[in-house]
Amino acid sequence: MSAASKFVRSYFPFVVVGGTFAWSVFAIYGHRAVEAPPGTITLRIAHWQLETGVRDAFNELADEYAKLHPNVRIVQDAIPETTYGQWVSTQLMGGTAPDMIEIGYLPPHILVSYYNRYYLTLTRYVDQPNPYNAGTEFEGVPLRLTYKDGMRTGYVEELQEYMNIPLSQFGVRLFYNKDLLKKLTGLDEAPSEYRAFLDVCEQIASQQNELGEYYTPIAGSKFHFAMWESYMFNPFTYGAVRKADFNRDGYVGYDENYVAFSTGRLTFESPWIANKFRMVREITDYFQSGYTGLTRDEAVFLFAQQRAVFITTGTWDALSLADQARGRFEVGLLSFPNPTPDDPVYGEQMEGPLYEYPMQGFAFGITRSCDHPEVALDFLLFLASRHGNERMNRIIGWIPAIRNAEMAPLIAEFTPNIYGMYNAINFNMGGETWIKWLQMYALYQVKQITYEEFAAEFGPFYLERGIEDFRELQKDWRRGIARNEQFLAGVRAKALMADGDEALSHWVKYRALTASRQIWPEVWHNAQVKMMERGPDLDATGPYEYSDEVLERVRQRLRREDRQARAAPAESGRPRGTAGG
Amino acid sequence: MRFSCLSLIHRTSRLFLSVSVLGILGLAGCGGGGAPAEPAALVSRGWDYYRLGEFTAAIEAFHRAELGTAEAAPEHLRALYGQAVSWHLRRPGEDLARAQDLYERVIALAPESDLAAWSLLALARMKHVVPVGQEPDYDAVRAAYREVTERFPGHLAGQEAFVHTQASLLLEESEARFREVLAATREFVATYPDSPFRSVVHEMMSHCYGELERPEEQLDARIDALEAAETDPTNPWSSKVMDYWYIAVIAEFEVGDFDTARAYYAKLIEEYPADIHKFPAEQALTRMDAVEARLRQELRGDTPP
Numbered sequence: 001m002s003a004a005s006k007f008v009r010s011y012f013p014f015v016v017v018g019g020t021f022a023w024s025v026f027a028i029y030g031h032r033a034v035e036a037p038p039g040t041i042t043l044r045i046a047h048w049q050l051e052t053g054v055r056d057a058f059n060e061l062a063d064e065y066a067k068l069h070p071n072v073r074i075v076q077d078a079i080p081e082t083t084y085g086q087w088v089s090t091q092l093m094g095g096t097a098p099d100m101i102e103i104g105y106l107p108p109h110i111l112v113s114y115y116n117r118y119y120l121t122l123t124r125y126v127d128q129p130n131p132y133n134a135g136t137e138f139e140g141v142p143l144r145l146t147y148k149d150g151m152r153t154g155y156v157e158e159l160q161e162y163m164n165i166p167l168s169q170f171g172v173r174l175f176y177n178k179d180l181l182k183k184l185t186g187l188d189e190a191p192s193e194y195r196a197f198l199d200v201c202e203q204i205a206s207q208q209n210e211l212g213e214y215y216t217p218i219a220g221s222k223f224h225f226a227m228w229e230s231y232m233f234n235p236f237t238y239g240a241v242r243k244a245d246f247n248r249d250g251y252v253g254y255d256e257n258y259v260a261f262s263t264g265r266l267t268f269e270s271p272w273i274a275n276k277f278r279m280v281r282e283i284t285d286y287f288q289s290g291y292t293g294l295t296r297d298e299a300v301f302l303f304a305q306q307r308a309v310f311i312t313t314g315t316w317d318a319l320s321l322a323d324q325a326r327g328r329f330e331v332g333l334l335s336f337p338n339p340t341p342d343d344p345v346y347g348e349q350m351e352g353p354l355y356e357y358p359m360q361g362f363a364f365g366i367t368r369s370c371d372h373p374e375v376a377l378d379f380l381l382f383l384a385s386r387h388g389n390e391r392m393n394r395i396i397g398w399i400p401a402i403r404n405a406e407m408a409p410l411i412a413e414f415t416p417n418i419y420g421m422y423n424a425i426n427f428n429m430g431g432e433t434w435i436k437w438l439q440m441y442a443l444y445q446v447k448q449i450t451y452e453e454f455a456a457e458f459g460p461f462y463l464e465r466g467i468e469d470f471r472e473l474q475k476d477w478r479r480g481i482a483r484n485e486q487f488l489a490g491v492r493a494k495a496l497m498a499d500g501d502e503a504l505s506h507w508v509k510y511r512a513l514t515a516s517r518q519i520w521p522e523v524w525h526n527a528q529v530k531m532m533e534r535g536p537d538l539d540a541t542g543p544y545e546y547s548d549e550v551l552e553r554v555r556q557r558l559r560r561e562d563r564q565a566r567a568a569p570a571e572s573g574r575p576r577g578t579a580g581g
Numbered sequence: 582m583r584f585s586c587l588s589l590i591h592r593t594s595r596l597f598l599s600v601s602v603l604g605i606l607g608l609a610g611c612g613g614g615g616a617p618a619e620p621a622a623l624v625s626r627g628w629d630y631y632r633l634g635e636f637t638a639a640i641e642a643f644h645r646a647e648l649g650t651a652e653a654a655p656e657h658l659r660a661l662y663g664q665a666v667s668w669h670l671r672r673p674g675e676d677l678a679r680a681q682d683l684y685e686r687v688i689a690l691a692p693e694s695d696l697a698a699w700s701l702l703a704l705a706r707m708k709h710v711v712p713v714g715q716e717p718d719y720d721a722v723r724a725a726y727r728e729v730t731e732r733f734p735g736h737l738a739g740q741e742a743f744v745h746t747q748a749s750l751l752l753e754e755s756e757a758r759f760r761e762v763l764a765a766t767r768e769f770v771a772t773y774p775d776s777p778f779r780s781v782v783h784e785m786m787s788h789c790y791g792e793l794e795r796p797e798e799q800l801d802a803r804i805d806a807l808e809a810a811e812t813d814p815t816n817p818w819s820s821k822v823m824d825y826w827y828i829a830v831i832a833e834f835e836v837g838d839f840d841t842a843r844a845y846y847a848k849l850i851e852e853y854p855a856d857i858h859k860f861p862a863e864q865a866l867t868r869m870d871a872v873e874a875r876l877r878q879e880l881r882g883d884t885p886p
Contacts, residue, residue: 116633123815149855150817157818241861248830249823250858352860418855475713485710486670489703490632493666496695497625507737507777508813514741515781519748523788526752546834546872553837555876562880575844577804577828 039071041372043379044098045364046077046091048084048105049396052319057395064391065382072375081105092118092367099370100380103164103363112158119365120373121161126151131378132385137404146386148403153360160491160509165380167389168362169399171414172227172314174334175321180309181332184215190310190334194346197337201286204309219308220287223296225445227312228283230423232336233276235354236346238421240272242544245424246536247527252424254473255528258466261459263535265542266425268455273425275346277444277451284445292445310334314359315414319397322410333413353420360401427462431469436461470532477525484517620646620656627663636671640664652690661687662696669703677707698738701729705742709749719749740778743769747785759789780809787831796835803828822856825849829865839869 008015045058055078062074077098079087085105091097092114106114126144133139133146144151144162153166176190185203201217208214220228244252244260252260260266268274284291288302303311304324313321325331336354339346366376382388390405399411407415427437440458443449449457491513495506541547546554618626627642646660665683668676684700691697705725711717726742726749733739747765750758766782766789773779787802807824829845832838846862853859 113634127815144817152817155817160816162815248827248834250826250861351864355857355860358855418857420860422857422860478711478713482670482672482710482712485706486672489666489670490628492699493628493631493663496699497628505813505815508811509816511777511811512813512816512819515744515778519744519781520784523748523751526754530754544834546837550834550837551872551876554839554872555880557837557839558873558876558880575841576801576832576838577808577841577844 040073041071041375042073042075043100043370043372043376044075044077045100045102045379046079046088046098047102047362047364048079048081049102049316049362050078050080051316051396052323053396054078057392060395061383061388061392062379064388065379068382069375069378072379074379089114095369097367097369099372099376100364100366103365104361112156115156115159115161115163115365118368119163120368120370121159121163122154122165122366122377123162125377125381126154126162130381130385132382132388136386138386138402143381143384146384146402147360148401149358149360153363153401158487160513164363164365165384166360166363166401167383168315168360168393168396168401169416170315170359170361171356171399171416172231172312173414174310174312174336175303175318176310176332176334177303177306177308177325177329178332179329180215180306184309190332192335192337194337194339194343198282198286201310205286209307213307216288216302216308217286217310218283219299219302219311220284220291221294221296221299222292224299224312225284225287225291227314228336229280231312231356232283232354233280234423234425235421236276236279236349237272237423237425238351239349239424240266240270241424242542243270245543246531247524248543252426253528254426254429255470255532257426258429258462258470259531259535262463262466263538265536268451268459271349274451275349276425277454278345280445281447281451290446292442312336315398315411318411318414322397333410335413335417351421353417355418355420355422356416358416358418362398362401429466429469429473431465431472433462433465433469436465467532474525474529477521481518481521484513488513488518618645620650620654620660623649624656624659624663627660627667631663631667636667636674640667640671643667658687658691658694658696661690662700665700665703669707681707695736695738698729698733698736701732702726702738702742705729705745709745719752723749735773737777740773740776744778744781744785747782751785751788754792756793759792762786763789763793777811780806780811783809791831791835796831800828800831800836800838800841803831820853820856822849822853822858825852826858826862829862833865833869839873842869 047054047058049055055076058074058076065074066072088097088101088106089110092101097118101119103111127142129140130138130143130146133141138146144154147154147166148169151162151166154162154164156163174190178188181187181190181200181204184207185200187200191197191200204215204217206214240260241250241252243265244256246256246259247253257266266273288294288299288308291299299308299311300313300317300321302308303321306329311321322331338354339350341347341350343350364380366373366380370376383392384402386402386405389400389402390407393400393405393411394408397408397411399407399414428434436458440449440454444451444454488510491506491510495503495510498506623642623646627639627646630636630639630642643660643663646656647664650657650660661683665680665687668683669680681704684704687694687700688697705722705728708725709717709722723746726746729742730739730746733742743765747762750762762785766786769776769782770779770786776782783802783806787799787806790796790799790802803824807821807828810821810824812821813819825845825848829842829849832845833842843866846865849856849862850859
């Protein structure tokens with residue numbers, strides 16, 4: 001036996017392990033060399049969007065980008081949303097993070113600390129034009145001004161820096177199964193008027209499928225109820241703003257809500273509140289039973305299995321739902337059904353359309369561990385350009401984040417309506433009061449109690465316990481002031497250590513933040529506490545009512561104008577503080 | 582032979598392990614205490630740590646900078662100030678006594694310096710921003726602010742102290758205090774017409790006029806506050822929408838000056854078409870038209886007053 005074969009026999013396991021290792025090194029290197037020849041810059045981008053179209057969009061846009069920059073290769077890490085937060089944390093802490101990461105699935109305070117530690121700030125780039133907008137109407141326009149929302153989503157208040165590049169907007173609408181609607185009601189289109197919509201739901205609910213199961217008019221779940229609440233039920237409380245907005249900022253805070261109830265300016269008989277509950281009952285009567293305990297997916301299954309006609313969801317699900325329906329049924333799209341101004345119940349409350357909060361997201365940050373941050377930024381700018389953003393969102397089926405970027409007709413219908421009535425009640429005082437609200441509201445939703453029972457049980461508890469919960473909330477307010485003090489010292493230090501324009505900019509920030517976070521909040525908080533303790537002056541006029549003195553002033557002015565008009569050509573009053581406008 | 586090979590592998594492994602451990606320790610050593618860093622770099626690093634919430638590391642960096650500088654050096658003061666702020670505002674683990682001592686050292690070493698002004702203000706803020714469950718002793722707080730204002734009248738810290746003083750007086754919500762704040766703020770605006778805090782000061786005047794039921798002056802002061810406001814062009818959330826809204830609402834409901842109200846509602850609608858206040862602003866324009874139409878009718882005698 002030769003020495004060599006003796007050696008192999010004696011150390012066979014080591015030889016196998018060593019040989020396998022050498023082969024794998026060679027194979028991996030060979031594979032990488034083919035995929036990414038020497039000199040190639042490979043960038044990894046991570047996201048949780050497993051919906052139809054997202055990965056295709058990245059691939060297509062990456063290919064287009066590669067045509068302009070042949071040495072750059074983009075690799076996607078698509079991670080399920082259930083583990084996304086943990087995955088991102090592990091990667092960032094382990095120093096193995098991708099170059100670009102979609103921001104989300106982390107608690108806000110953790111996200112701020114991650115931004116601080118692991119992400120690059122992008123502030124210096126947002127006032128520069130996006131080079132990929134050359135030749136478009138945005139040539140030479142600062143990046144942030146090309147965004148529909150002025151790039152607010154990319155700005156992190158806590159850090160006073162731009163930290164990410166958002167790529168899409170989102171909207172919520174009602175989807176419906178057009179074939180099933182036709183079969184059950186004979187209608188080609190779903191009605192957008194509230195009463196007609198309820199009639200259609202009633203018609204659907206009365207019919208059974210071939211298995212003898214009744215059809216569900218609206219597929220619902222806890223997740224879907226929240227959308228109905230924000231987009232349809234809450235805006236009907238808008239009129240309460242004129243009763244309870246004591247500080248006249250246009251909103252009703254939890255403190256104002258409490259004071260309005262404790263002084264009787266608002267009650268559970270007030271139409272804005274009673275009718276909201278009435279509408280909740282009328283709509284959720286057509287959800288499947290037990291919907292409050294169901295998840296989002298269970299409602300989607302019901303719709304996809306053609307056992308429900310309507311479902312509400314956002315642009316993020318639009319193409320996936322259309323995909324599931326493909327070849328089986330046609331999907332229609334509908335705005336939330338509004339009552340008409342002559343509606344016998346809700347007519348008086350229909351002061352205008354319903355306001356829909358615009359949501360922008362699909363935002364990416366660049367990690368500090370990125371070896372080629374300038375290339376990563378360039379790729380994100382390519383995606384955020386007028387044409388890149390349009391193309392990407394068209395493939396995915398989402399709403400572009402960039403102004404003037406066109407979108408598919410189906411998606412155009414999702415564009416949020418940012419004009420109209422909005423929520424004006426707020427029972428969230430935290431603590432026991434809020435828990436009681438959630439419990440009682442859940443019972444009302446599942447029809448275990450009536451509205452009268454809800455009001456009789458929750459109302460007294462709210463008035464009695466509310467003030468205690470308010471006091472607890474005030475402790476958080478004081479903690480917040482201490483946190484702001486800590487934060488402001490950091491901003492001040494930046495200003496002290498900088499020179500020239502940079503110092504000037506930091507000082508402006510410092511003063512603005514000092515006024516808005518430390519000086520005025522204490523004054524407002526003091527007024528809030530006093531209002532909670534003693535209530536508003538009940539003899540005073542309401543926040544949006546004219547006093548007799550004011551009406552008299554207007555009368556005098558009109559008399560004066562009338563006299564002037566008779567004596568000489570009219571000269572209208574000049575507003576103060578404006579250039580004669 | 583087998584023994585010697587195994588032994589070789591074993592020895593090689595141990596050597597590899599030892600080298601690795603030494604390498605790691607060496608790298609750690611380089612990172613922690615290699616070549617001494619410049620004091621300025623240490624101070625800068627200290628603030629980076631501070632902003633990351635790594636207060637122990639921040640204090641360590643500031644302390645090293647302090648040790649590496651002479652007492653008269655600017656970096657020495659910065660290092661002391663950095664430590665003072667860290668001990669003052671770190672949570673948990675704050676040590677207010679130590680912070681106070683450090684602030685006082687900064688003031689003693691360079692009593693006319695920028696950092697002395699900020700340190701004196703910090704000592705006043707220490708009295709004002711108290712832990713949960715305690716109430717500030719406002720007389721002591723105001724005395725501390727007054728000291729900053731008097732020692733550094735033209736300095737930003739002195740002017741900030743002035744603003745905090747007046748804000749604390751507003752909390753009492755008494756007519757006498759509102760008059761006192763009005764007098765002080767008027768004098769401040771006359772003395773420092775270019776102060777970067779003048780917008781806040783005008784807003785305080787507007788607040789006082791409102792409480793004293795002098796709506797015309799309340800409105801004028803609110804407009805002055807808007808005109809003096811500094812805007813941070815890099816912050817997409819900073820906008821004038823609430824200024825326009827409040828001016829319009831005061832003009833409409835407190836003064837009955839519908840021309841001014843219309844002008845500011847119109848500015849809001851035009852400049853912030855996506856803001857949630859656009860809808861109520863348009864409603865306000867309709868409401869004022871309706872009120873005027875009704876009053877005109879009444880004046881013509883078409884309907885009983």
